[in-house]
Amino acid sequence: MKAIIHINLKPGVLDPQGRTIARSLTHLGFDGVTAARQGKTIELDLKGEDKDAAETQVKDMCEKLLANTVIENYRIEIVE
Amino acid sequence: MKTAVIVFPASNCDRDAAVALEKVTGRSVQMVWHEERTLPTVDFVVIPGGFSYGDYLRSGAIAARSPIVQDIVRKAKTGLPVAGFCNGFQVLTESGLLPGALMRNKGLRFVCKPQKLNIVNSSSMFTKAYKNQTEITVPIAHFDGNYYADDDTLSEMRKSGQIIFTYEGNPNGSSKDIAGISNKAGNVLGMMPHPERAIDPMHGGTDGLKLFKSVLESIQ
Numbered sequence: 001m002k003a004i005i006h007i008n009l010k011p012g013v014l015d016p017q018g019r020t021i022a023r024s025l026t027h028l029g030f031d032g033v034t035a036a037r038q039g040k041t042i043e044l045d046l047k048g049e050d051k052d053a054a055e056t057q058v059k060d061m062c063e064k065l066l067a068n069t070v071i072e073n074y075r076i077e078i079v080e
Numbered sequence: 081m082k083t084a085v086i087v088f089p090a091s092n093c094d095r096d097a098a099v100a101l102e103k104v105t106g107r108s109v110q111m112v113w114h115e116e117r118t119l120p121t122v123d124f125v126v127i128p129g130g131f132s133y134g135d136y137l138r139s140g141a142i143a144a145r146s147p148i149v150q151d152i153v154r155k156a157k158t159g160l161p162v163a164g165f166c167n168g169f170q171v172l173t174e175s176g177l178l179p180g181a182l183m184r185n186k187g188l189r190f191v192c193k194p195q196k197l198n199i200v201n202s203s204s205m206f207t208k209a210y211k212n213q214t215e216i217t218v219p220i221a222h223f224d225g226n227y228y229a230d231d232d233t234l235s236e237m238r239k240s241g242q243i244i245f246t247y248e249g250n251p252n253g254s255s256k257d258i259a260g261i262s263n264k265a266g267n268v269l270g271m272m273p274h275p276e277r278a279i280d281p282m283h284g285g286t287d288g289l290k291l292f293k294s295v296l297e298s299i300q
Contacts, residue, residue: 068141
């Protein structure tokens, strides 16, 4: 079983890297881009078969280490 | 005053901090490795600058979960004076001892220069020796020094005197020009600038010395 954790800055928190990415895309001629936000993905390989238990445990990991909830939101996907 | 400096893999201002503490206290400083579970009995702890654990995950995030920091958190909550400079400030916000977070500089550049600071709270245990001085110059050197906290937190911090230093001319995008803050109880300080690098005329200035002297005066 795998957990995929998507971590992004909260709405309203300034993301200078995202802003620079959007500007660079515009320079390349992709003029349909109005904004970009940069985040990160963490993949975990997990023991066991119980998806609910895994999700509970990964949520605890996010709160304790993987995300800084002062500035970041996270979303967990559990996949086979 | 007995003091300790915490050493993480890739700390690089630990020696500077020790030299500053030795100069002010006249006593040798205990260097404490991050895997230790208990702090020795000391009166003041410095979490130094550097790039603990290579800044992996987020600056200060891994260091904040190390065994020694768990003990620092416990003891700081019962009043032990603790200061974190630069990476040490990041460790203190990540550990939850200080509010807010430190993000990538707004200009996406590493900034490294002497920086003027305003002393906003001159009665704190970290600033009282500056007396009537309202401005000091100490070096900054960081990539992730852009202080962020939500508006409610910022206004509460302002009301309770937790904003200790602000930048004169904001170098990194920090909310309210914040350079250094304390916890509500006033015994934990975090700041991005490096007072330990301004303690000798050879450094170009000695404005950092009085920060250490303030702590010494406060606990004697």
